[in-house]
Amino acid sequence: xxxxxxxxxxxxxxxxxxxxxxxxxxxxxxxxxxxxxxxxxxxxxxxxxxxxxxxxxxxxxxxxxxxxxxxxxxxxxxxxxxxxxxxxxxxxxxxxxxxxxxxxxxxxxxxxxxxxxxxxxxxxxxxxxxxxxxxxxxxxxxxxxxxxxxxxxxxxxxxxxxxxxxxxxxxxxxxxxxxxxxxxxxxxxxxxxxxxxxxxxxxxxxxxxxxxxxx
Amino acid sequence: xxxxxxxxxxxxxxxxxxxxxxxxxxxxxxxxxxxxxxxxxxxxxxxxxxxxxxxxxxxxxxxxxxxxxxxxxxxxxxxxxxxxxxxxxxxxxxxxxxxxxxxxxxxxxxxxxxxxxxxxxxxxxxxxxxxxxxxxxxxxxxxxxxxxxxxxxxxxxxxxxxxxxxxxxxxxxxxxxxxxxxxxxxxxxxxxxxxxxxxxxxxxxxxxxxxxxxxxxxxxxxxxxxxxxxxxxxxxx
Amino acid sequence: xxxxxxxxxxxxxxxxxxxxxxxxxxxxxxxxxxxxxxxxxxxxxxxxxxxxxxxxxxxxxxxxxxxxxxxxxxxxxxxxxxxxxxxxxxxxxxxxxxxxxxxxxxxxxxxxxxxxxxxxxxxxxxxxxxxxxxxxxxxxxxxxxxxxxxxxxxxxxxxxxxxxxxxxxxxxxxxxxxxxxxxxxxxxxxxxxxxxxxxxxxxxx
Numbered sequence: 001x002x003x004x005x006x007x008x009x010x011x012x013x014x015x016x017x018x019x020x021x022x023x024x025x026x027x028x029x030x031x032x033x034x035x036x037x038x039x040x041x042x043x044x045x046x047x048x049x050x051x052x053x054x055x056x057x058x059x060x061x062x063x064x065x066x067x068x069x070x071x072x073x074x075x076x077x078x079x080x081x082x083x084x085x086x087x088x089x090x091x092x093x094x095x096x097x098x099x100x101x102x103x104x105x106x107x108x109x110x111x112x113x114x115x116x117x118x119x120x121x122x123x124x125x126x127x128x129x130x131x132x133x134x135x136x137x138x139x140x141x142x143x144x145x146x147x148x149x150x151x152x153x154x155x156x157x158x159x160x161x162x163x164x165x166x167x168x169x170x171x172x173x174x175x176x177x178x179x180x181x182x183x184x185x186x187x188x189x190x191x192x193x194x195x196x197x198x199x200x201x202x203x204x205x206x207x208x209x210x211x212x213x214x215x
Numbered sequence: 216x217x218x219x220x221x222x223x224x225x226x227x228x229x230x231x232x233x234x235x236x237x238x239x240x241x242x243x244x245x246x247x248x249x250x251x252x253x254x255x256x257x258x259x260x261x262x263x264x265x266x267x268x269x270x271x272x273x274x275x276x277x278x279x280x281x282x283x284x285x286x287x288x289x290x291x292x293x294x295x296x297x298x299x300x301x302x303x304x305x306x307x308x309x310x311x312x313x314x315x316x317x318x319x320x321x322x323x324x325x326x327x328x329x330x331x332x333x334x335x336x337x338x339x340x341x342x343x344x345x346x347x348x349x350x351x352x353x354x355x356x357x358x359x360x361x362x363x364x365x366x367x368x369x370x371x372x373x374x375x376x377x378x379x380x381x382x383x384x385x386x387x388x389x390x391x392x393x394x395x396x397x398x399x400x401x402x403x404x405x406x407x408x409x410x411x412x413x414x415x416x417x418x419x420x421x422x423x424x425x426x427x428x429x430x431x432x433x434x435x436x437x438x439x440x441x442x443x444x445x446x447x448x449x450x451x452x
Numbered sequence: 453x454x455x456x457x458x459x460x461x462x463x464x465x466x467x468x469x470x471x472x473x474x475x476x477x478x479x480x481x482x483x484x485x486x487x488x489x490x491x492x493x494x495x496x497x498x499x500x501x502x503x504x505x506x507x508x509x510x511x512x513x514x515x516x517x518x519x520x521x522x523x524x525x526x527x528x529x530x531x532x533x534x535x536x537x538x539x540x541x542x543x544x545x546x547x548x549x550x551x552x553x554x555x556x557x558x559x560x561x562x563x564x565x566x567x568x569x570x571x572x573x574x575x576x577x578x579x580x581x582x583x584x585x586x587x588x589x590x591x592x593x594x595x596x597x598x599x600x601x602x603x604x605x606x607x608x609x610x611x612x613x614x615x616x617x618x619x620x621x622x623x624x625x626x627x628x629x630x631x632x633x634x635x636x637x638x639x640x641x642x643x644x645x646x647x648x649x650x651x652x653x654x655x656x657x
Binding site: 228229232233236237240243244247248310311312314315317318319320321324451452 | 499502503504505506524527530531532534536537538539540541542543547551552554555556557581597
């Protein structure tokens with residue numbers, strides 16, 4: 001309840017408080033949305049992976065719920081981040097898509113999420129489904145360090161003139177405050193939605209008598 | 216019936232010997248049926264011909280060639296691999312022989328054996344396609360040693376990254392498309408590295424350290440270890 | 453020396469109960485028969501004992517002189533023949549045996565294997581691919597594959613399936629042989645196969 005309020009307040013807050021940044025028009029404001037979304041998308045991946053590892057170690061159903069919910073939310077925020085990112089790209093650089101390192105990474109994350117769900121829906125047996133999904137989650141995560149290391153090197157040579165998203169070059173205090181507030185808000189939103197999702201999954205799970213699962 | 220046992224021994228084996236037994240048996244079966252090889256080579260040759268045909272008549276800037284050709288080569292290799300590498304597990308599942316394998320071999324040995332098999336397929340693929348590509352497209356390469364190392368380590372990476380995925384999709388439905396969808400994100404870092412490496416080998420641009428090959432080798436090592444660790448979970452219920 | 457212990461075994465197959473709280477113990481020299489209607493879970497029970505399927509609840513343990521054998525190592529001590537457990541059709545019988553020997557770490561002796569082929573009546577087809585075998589011949593080969601490594605525990609799911617009287621004699625020999633050196637579990641509805649056993653468990657209670 002409080003989280004919703006917080007999100008709403010912050011969202012309203014920076015639409016009212018002017019964020020005086022020197023970017024074409026008002027486009028810089030997207031930073032308040034886009035970056036936290038990308039942050040949550042990545043955070044979800046981490047959470048999902050850790051939950052997956054926990055599930056494999058302990059076969060605790062709750063861990064699988066967490067992994068699944070985190071993946072779903074991660075996917076959602078990933079889509080949002082991609083869309084807001086490309087809107088920003090169009091406004092700033094004139095084209096919707098440029099394959100610069102950050103954009104590439106977010107797309108790869110999107111593909112990983114997509115693959116995760118495809119896998120989950122393709123395995124009929126519930127226990128196997130959870131194990132496979134967990135395994136894939138871990139595999140995907142192990143490629144992340146490579147991506148971080150490798151992607152900037154190749155795309156830098158592809159589009160040398162492309163500028164990366166401004167990484168807070170000396171944000172003035174007001175902007176910084178709102179930005180951090182938004183970050184916090186999005187994280188809060190994520191946690192809240194996560195718990196909601198998990199509760200739904202648990203209730204759905206109780207419908208069928210799956211003996212032995214809750215041991 | 217002599218009243219004695221049918222054979223006189225119980226067994227003891229190492230992971231490697233079991234893996235090799237599986238590998239050789241798969242090779243033997245593959246030799247007879249050409250089940251996976253056909254898929255892979257057919258795809259590769261068709262794509263190669265298509266690429267060569269459509270690009271061959273255009274004049275491409277010499278400066279653009281190294282990169283473009285590297286990209287095309289790896290697209291051919293990766294997608295050919297994706298069309299055939301799942302076969303070794305899918306075939307077992309369809310023939311109903313997976314249980315016999317589960318009962319007679321250790322999971323890690325199964326993984327290694329299937330990995331060796333996939334690597335053999337990839338080796339054959341690269342051996343046939345890469346020289347053909349170079350010839351057909353007149354790909355000029357400054358540092359053939361580096362190039363070859365990149366191709367080889369990239370090939371290993373393709374195998375290491377996909378074998379466990381193949382094991383998973385063999386036990387799922389919608390196998391073909393799922394295999395590609397799952398493997399592709401995992402292979403991307405490798406693919407990007409391999410393209411860059413081949414480009415640099417072709418240009419002859421500062422081969423100091425063979426960085427890309429090292430990255431590919433690191434990828435192979437890590438994927439293999441993680442897969443080896445996770446495979447028993449995927450293989451057994 | 454080797455014994456099998458099943459405790460409170462329960463298996464659900466997607467919310468259908470197959471069996472519940474099944475417990476029994478098998479000692480060396482004993483043969484157990486599992487009977488029940490089609491779909492009662494006979495094959496599944498055997499697969500759970502083999503370690504191929506996880507039970508919903510309960511434990512299966514094998515002991516060597518009362519020391520428990522870890523689940524990962526259990527496969528060395530079990531041999532199984534079942535309709536769903538196929539052999540490699542693109543290999544000959546001898547090649548199949550060679551493979552299973554090598555993968556289990558048994559030295560492959562071609563002559564010995566040819567003798568075995570003769571005993572089960574497959575000597576002419578030994579060098580032909582299994583794809584061309586009749587179902588009876590395939591069944592005989594499956595039985596041989598199950599006992600190749602002298603397993604203390606033999607799991608037979610419908611061993612007489614597709615077999616003629618000569619084939620049944622082979623099954624009889626295998627089971628009496630197994631009695632001397634270990635244990636066996638037979639899942640079947642055939643009278644003659646169930647008669648080999650000392651005890652019977654009915655899953656359709």
